[in-house]
Amino acid sequence: MAETLVKREQPEVAQVERTRSGVTYSPRFDIFETDDELLLFGDLPGVAPENLDVRFENDMLTIYGRVEPRHAQDECVYGEYGIGDFYRSFTIGEAIDTGRITAELKNGVLTVHLPKTEAVKPRRIEVKAG
Amino acid sequence: MLMTRWDPRSIWSELNRMHEEMERLLSGNGWRGFEFGVGFPALNVWKDDNNLYVEAELPGFELSDLEIVVTGDRQLSIKGERKQPEIKNGTWHRQERYYGSFSRMIELPESVDPDKVTAELKLGVLTVTLPKREEAKPRRIEVKAC
Numbered sequence: 001m002a003e004t005l006v007k008r009e010q011p012e013v014a015q016v017e018r019t020r021s022g023v024t025y026s027p028r029f030d031i032f033e034t035d036d037e038l039l040l041f042g043d044l045p046g047v048a049p050e051n052l053d054v055r056f057e058n059d060m061l062t063i064y065g066r067v068e069p070r071h072a073q074d075e076c077v078y079g080e081y082g083i084g085d086f087y088r089s090f091t092i093g094e095a096i097d098t099g100r101i102t103a104e105l106k107n108g109v110l111t112v113h114l115p116k117t118e119a120v121k122p123r124r125i126e127v128k129a130g
Numbered sequence: 131m132l133m134t135r136w137d138p139r140s141i142w143s144e145l146n147r148m149h150e151e152m153e154r155l156l157s158g159n160g161w162r163g164f165e166f167g168v169g170f171p172a173l174n175v176w177k178d179d180n181n182l183y184v185e186a187e188l189p190g191f192e193l194s195d196l197e198i199v200v201t202g203d204r205q206l207s208i209k210g211e212r213k214q215p216e217i218k219n220g221t222w223h224r225q226e227r228y229y230g231s232f233s234r235m236i237e238l239p240e241s242v243d244p245d246k247v248t249a250e251l252k253l254g255v256l257t258v259t260l261p262k263r264e265e266a267k268p269r270r271i272e273v274k275a276c
Contacts, residue, residue, distance in 0.1 A: 028227045034220035041215070043227055045187035045254035070255070071183060074176035077239050081172040081187065108189030108254015 023084035027063070031090075035122050038094060038114040044086050045108040046070065054103045054112060056096065062089040063110065095120045170232045171208070171256075175239070179268055182242060182260040188212075189254030190227075196251070198258060200244040206258065207235040240266040 032039040040061070044052065047065035055062045065086040095117040103112045171186040184206060188196070196210040211231035242260035249258045 030225050030227050031223040032217055032220050033223055034217075039217065039220075041227065043187075043189040043254070045189040048253060070185065070257075071174075071176040074178045074183060076174065077177050077182070078173070078175040080169075081174060083174075107191065107251075108187070 023082055024087045025082070025084050026088050027065070027086040029088065029090075033094075035116075037116055038092065038096070040090075040110070040112040040114070042086075042088070042110040042112075043108065044105065044110050046083065047086060047105065047108065047110075049105045052105055052110070054110070056092075056098055056101055056114070059092050059096075060089055061092055061112070061114070063087070063112075065110075169234075170228060171234065173234070173236060175236075177240070177262075180262060182238060182240060182262065184236070184238075184258040184260065186256045187254060188251065188256045191251065191254070191256070193249065193251045196249075196256065198247075198249050200242065200247050200260070203241040203244060203263060204238045205235060206238055206260070207233065208256070208258075209233045242266075 028043045030041040032041075042063060044063075044065045046067040048068070051066035051068070053062075053064045063086070067083060067085050070083055092114060094114070097115045097117045100115045101113065103110060105111075171188055174185045176183045176185070186208065188210065190212050191210055195212065196208060199207045199209075201207065209232065212229050214229040238260065241263045243263050246261040247258060249256065251257075
């Protein structure tokens with residue numbers, strides 16, 4: 001059941017058409033759920049905070065990070081990875097308190113806190129001795 | 131491996147990157163990749179007239195987590211470790227990011243001056259700048275008219 005709570009919408013290759021040309025990559029994410037919140041950690045190397053767009057709309061969390069080209073003028077001698085923007089979106093099955101969503105980007109790692117609304121938090125039911 | 135010379139900007143399709151990624155992961159501990167595969171991190175190498183630039187994407191690392199060593203004038207090794215954040219009382223739904231320690235060594239295509247190597251880690255991207263030795267720098271030959 002837990003697996004369906006957070007479902008990946010996009011395949012490995014981002015399909016969204018962008019006005020910017022170039023390749024868009026799907027960043028790697030870890031997702032952790034506690035009683036109070038969903039916690040997402042994403043690897044977005046090369047994305048400056050001002051070039052990062054995180055949105056939560058219609059139960060959909062969308063992350064788009066623009067990456068400035070690096071060494072575009074230099075001659076490439078050897079290459080194992082491509083450089084491009086990052087895009088990924090997740091459908092969030094939990095009720096989220098949108099007003100309290102926070103996100104931070106540090107050393108290329110994005111952390112998003114999606115706090116659950118009070119209504120969906122698990123409650124321990126007191127059982128009285130009868 | 132460094133002998134291959136090609137331009138990733140023209141040849142590298144998304145598919146290519148995925149394929150390489152899979153190969154690297156499979157050579158490690160399976161696709162979930164909780165630990166780094168042997169080919170981690172992926173490296174890109176550029177050069178201009180004066181320097182070689184070796185770049186790796188290392189999000190979540192600090193420079194102090196990394197050990198960068200130049201051996202002789204042609205070998206570069208990068209070691210490091212990324213720790214998983216310690217959070218408790220919950221469930222992991224996805225774990226796609228790598229943790230653990232890695233070590234990678236590459237042969238450089240040109241000789242560099244090991245004393246002048248510098249490294250910078252910015253926005254999770256490591257750039258090692260390796261100044262070429264004088265003899266490795268390209269020289270423009272003056273052609274005199276006679």
